[in-house]
Amino acid sequence: MRGAVLYAPGDVRVEEREDPRIVEPTDAVIRLAATCVCGSDLWPYRGIEAIRGPAPMGHEYAGIVEEVGSDVRAVQPGQFVVGSFFASDNTCEICRAGYQSSCVHREPVGALGAQAERLRVPLADGTLVATPAVPADDLVPSLLAASDVLGTGWFGAVAAEVGPGRTVAVVGDGAVGLLAVLAARQLGAERIIAMSRHEPRQRLAREFGATDIVTERGNEGVGRIKDLTGGLGAHSVIEAVGTQESMMQAIRATRPGGHVGYVGVAHGVELPGGELFFSHVHLHGGPAPVRRFLPELIDLICNRTIDPGKVFDLELPLEQAAEGYRAMDERRAIKTLLRP
Ligand SMILES: [Zn+2]
Numbered sequence: 001m002r003g004a005v006l007y008a009p010g011d012v013r014v015e016e017r018e019d020p021r022i023v024e025p026t027d028a029v030i031r032l033a034a035t036c037v038c039g040s041d042l043w044p045y046r047g048i049e050a051i052r053g054p055a056p057m058g059h060e061y062a063g064i065v066e067e068v069g070s071d072v073r074a075v076q077p078g079q080f081v082v083g084s085f086f087a088s089d090n091t092c093e094i095c096r097a098g099y100q101s102s103c104v105h106r107e108p109v110g111a112l113g114a115q116a117e118r119l120r121v122p123l124a125d126g127t128l129v130a131t132p133a134v135p136a137d138d139l140v141p142s143l144l145a146a147s148d149v150l151g152t153g154w155f156g157a158v159a160a161e162v163g164p165g166r167t168v169a170v171v172g173d174g175a176v177g178l179l180a181v182l183a184a185r186q187l188g189a190e191r192i193i194a195m196s197r198h199e200p201r202q203r204l205a206r207e208f209g210a211t212d213i214v215t216e217r218g219n220e221g222v223g224r225i226k227d228l229t230g231g232l233g234a235h236s237v238i239e240a241v242g243t244q245e246s247m248m249q250a251i252r253a254t255r256p257g258g259h260v261g262y263v264g265v266a267h268g269v270e271l272p273g274g275e276l277f278f279s280h281v282h283l284h285g286g287p288a289p290v291r292r293f294l295p296e297l298i299d300l301i302c303n304r305t306i307d308p309g310k311v312f313d314l315e316l317p318l319e320q321a322a323e324g325y326r327a328m329d330e331r332r333a334i335k336t337l338l339r340p
Contacts, residue, residue, distance in 0.1 A: 056113025
């Protein structure tokens with residue numbers, strides 16, 4: 001089969017890879033309807049994160065089950081399924097508490113390379129959620145978004161305790177930040193402030209439910225959030241970048257007693273203990289337990305309540321994955337969908 005492989009910073013190639021097959025009796029093999037490039041794929045692509053040899057890429061997936069192992073009961077060949085970037089058993093104590101991305105048996109799907117024609121999914125019963133029927137083709141981008149960026153933005157909003165009557169600020173205007181806006185809207189936030197300086201992203205943020213746009217960053221951005229909230233700061237702030245600046249912007253834009261939901265993969269973030277102590281801010285985040293939210297998100301997509309697939313502003317054949325990475329790296333695209 002064909003699949004994307006990262007050889008070195010900036011060097012993504014689509015080449016022949018070994019066809020996936022059932023290894024464990026709990027595995028499934030799926031044929032991807034679509035896959036995509038993640039903001040987090042850009043960290044190794046830019047050489048900021050080390051690459052271990054030629055690495056198969058991709059961890060977002062949706063498609064049709066082709067084959068299941070002998071112990072798989074919950075999904076069957078022919079079903080359309082969505083899964084998350086960590087395979088999980090969904091039965092251990094951590095999974096049952098809603099933290100499937102820290103499952104005691106978790107396996108990273110990224111290592112298996114979902115930017116490909118087919119994918120082996122470990123722990124299929126716990127990992128995959130089937131749609132009620134094979135979806136119309138126009139729903140595929142939204143279902144693919146549920147696999148990571150929507151689920152991650154949703155977790156950011158839940159971790160930030162978004163709810164009715166709350167003012168929410170979102171730091172980061174990538175796909176996760178934009179879908180955190182959508183999540184905040186769905187969860188009933190009263191006011192949603194998107195922090196973005198890019199016009200097309202501001203437009204999408206407004207479409208997803210943002211009521212205000214703040215273009216300033218850092219302490220100036222914090223000042224603007226304070227201005228908009230009577231000097232107090234937002235109740236809930238979602239951090240969707242993962243840098244020192246964005247994390248401190250999130251913490252400082254939150255009012256005492258408020259909540260930060262941080263879902264940007266942290267790179268070099270160090271928190272000052274003294275400032276944190278006196279901030280009175282709750283911090284909760286990490287790799288999103290997307291599996292917790294998948295059944296609800298699939299419902300909202302299939303009944304067309306939400307359309308998170310709008311974050312894909314570039315669609316390419318899998319063979320052109322390299323251009324998909326380049327477009328995101330140069331910020332010409334918010335998120336690239338790849339069709340195998
Ligand atoms: Zn588990």
